[in-house]
Amino acid sequence: MTDNQTQKVSLFTLSALVIGSMIGAGIFSLPRTFGASTGPFGAIIAWCIAAGGMFTLARVFQVLAERKPDLDAGVYAYAKEGFGHYAGFLSAFGYWIGSCIGNVSYWVLIKSTLGAFFPVFGDGNTVVAIVVASIGIWLFHFTILRGVQQATFINTVVTIAKVVPILVFVLILIFAFKANLFAANFWGGETMPPTTLFEQVRGTMLVTVFVFLGIEGASVYSRYAKKRSDVGRATLIGFASVTTLMVLVTLLPYAVLDRADIAGMRQPSMGAVLEAVVGPWGAVFVAVGLIVSVLGAYLAWSLICAEVLSAAARTRDMPQLFARENRNKVPDAALWATNIVTQVFVITTYWSRDAFALMLNLTSSMALIPFLLVALYGVRLVRSGETYDLRPEERRRDLILAAIASAYTLFLVIAGGVGFVLLSAVLYGPGTALYFWARRERGEAVFKPIEWAIFAVVAAAALIGIYQLATGYIAI
Template identity: 60%
Template sequence: MSAATEHNLTRTTMMGMVVGSMVGAGIFSLPATFGNATGPFGALIAWAIAGTGMLMLAFVFQFLAVRKPHLEAGIFTYAKEGFGNYIGFMAAFGFWAGSCLGNTTYFVLIKSTLGAAIPAFGEGNTIPAVAVSSVILWSIHFMILRGVKQAASINKIVTVAKIIPIIIFIVIVAFAFQKDLFATNFWGGSEYSFSDVMSQVRKTMLVTVFVFIGVEGASVFSRYAKNRADVGWATVMGFLGVLCLMILVTLLPYGVMLRPEIADLRQPSMAGVLQAVVGTWGAVFVSAGLIISVLGAYLAWTLLCAEALFTASKYDLVPKVFGHENKNGVPSVALWLTNGLVQTFLILTIFAQYAFDLTLEMTSSMTLIPYLLVASYGFKLAYSNETYESDPRRLRNRELTFALIATIYAIFMIIAGGLEYVLLACILFAPGTILFILARRELKLSTFKTAELLLFGLVILGALVGIYGLATGAITL
């Protein structure tokens, strides 16, 4: 981007971008999503697993930002550096497409929220809902085209505005909290059984990934940082703050409502919880906060999407046209493709029975792929001792442990999420590879190495199996 916007992001601004990217649609849906799956005990286990895994990933982003400062927009440049061009492309495309799906989720939830007062919007995936969402989509698109700096300033204001109603929700529900009701809900409404609790926890896995997506927000914009060391600080501190909010929003409702009542709430379920405590104004208050939050998160994620595609072109992973900037220093071609894909996903939600759940889980599955590659690169770097020659051995061992746990966590989450989402991801990766092929042809280079060609073959196979599953009803949307 233009020189005027380089190296001007402070650590607090980048932490705000992490928080702004993470706090969006997901946190407002947590009570019912968890209530439908488990009780407080299962929720605590789920957050312990997710919190540990994602904290380790945050630590990986932290030490990679310091050890590989020349690898800017690290979410996919680490994958390219560690595992080659096509793997780098898969990380870039997975992050970009997953983020576009996430933006679609925001629109579905906004219209589902308004659907409580405007029946035509239903659960956020009716034709009127998609039409209004499309107007908002392109309005924000043209605002961003006026300048990323302007949009980033708006995001800082929105980040503060959306945290306030969440904190007020936590305070009010905490005062209404009943220990006896919490105890009744504790085991999820049944007698304790390890296998039953683990089954409950598994149902929450992709949700916990979804609400933490955005932890890489500072890393993506690292090339604008005043001090590269601030990138890691912003990532870890932003993550810890959001984790505390997520746990409180999940657990406190079990102390004011029975689990079946929480599970039956329409989304955004935070509104239903507060309504049960203070009356109708609580639902209105949370719904207003959600709309501000989601629009702010959408703005942040649109910037992240466009920046990822823009930087991928600079690393020759997608055609160079995506590196074009308009007179305001905005990657306009990347922005047009990003919002074009979001528009496509919005139209497809009309045909999905559970649009919010589908887009949430698909977003998580797509984003886990680049997360796995980042963690694996961190492990490879520490294991090979590269950049650690003058460091104490205990530092290398500590960072090796961080990366190993983050890698195992990402693999576990992909498996726990279910094979069907891997197959659906392949349906997106297969045609998306055309961008990589075009980029290689621009450079007059061979497209695939032998191992990469084999991987592409597996992607094609997965896509075919996924399409067959959709056609036969084995996989349902």
């Protein structure tokens, strides 16, 4: 049996990869995150916008997977195909570094969860918490180095295990549902300061991006699929399953607790909600589920991070060093780079006031540019008519989906605020050094004229971001 054959994975495994990537730290933080911003009505509006926007984005991924099967590691490859080498690099780098930051948020939330029982962990950013997280990073690193198949098998098992406590949480809250309390909270609750519906919804937008990250997991890992059509199916299966769970986890707490109580809970707030309903064992039960869930998501995202960096290196848009694979066909250099960056960000959490919220929002912000480029490439592909000699009747539908996905991601960039755009640029600017390195390896000019203009904007934004960080205008 060849190496290629041994590395192929099934629809079930691809679906588990998507679900495992999406169900991580975010879903356990939803009650407080939404409770601090809005009531059930605003939450429903927010989820309609988020689910609608992300559904169109998921469909764009599905369409591109079917119509451009030659493009592997979709998030990066689509941006490059549509808008050139530098745009492709920015997409690959942004997605990679954002995913590394997302991995940091997992460790912070695990330690914050343990902090409820062992004060030495605090809110997940104490010295002890950082040391324990560092040990975990490198234990996972050497596990993944043993092979992709082993890691994806572990992810499948963990995905099944971690969904169980979430389902138990949902079932208990359904039985404890109090219609009068839900109605009292519906418009925002009398005990919370009044805000406009727009502000309520806007306050939840970045967290909805964070919890939907992973929807593209099957596309990123498409070269390992047994059948190309499984990529689109796995994306939609994961989207439908996880969206249902996230909406229930968000709305049901409003039917058992006052919104002000939910907004004041420590993270992970799902555990605090269940504790309020069933007693102390509820917090322990959710804590165990969260640790399993987050470790599973960390495994999935470590795989995805390394794969994106390696894919960009294989096409020589990242330094060729990152294309190197070990005897188990794992991109070991890319994995080392991923975990070194993750380690650095874990250390920086010591100086953050709210490490989890910062990492969550910055991860979401970094993901938006790659997502926007994918959606815009979807529009460009449809308008060009390329591949539409086959099933031309789908062209109008695909244009509508891609246009909505583009508008949605652009809205999120604006809704997230200028601060996170500038923080993203602080990472994109210096990261361009890797692009210089890769272009020099190819013996080609670094930028085309239009790419010089894009780089100038990125560099200027990075300098502004650094200045505002130094002066305290942007606080972390």
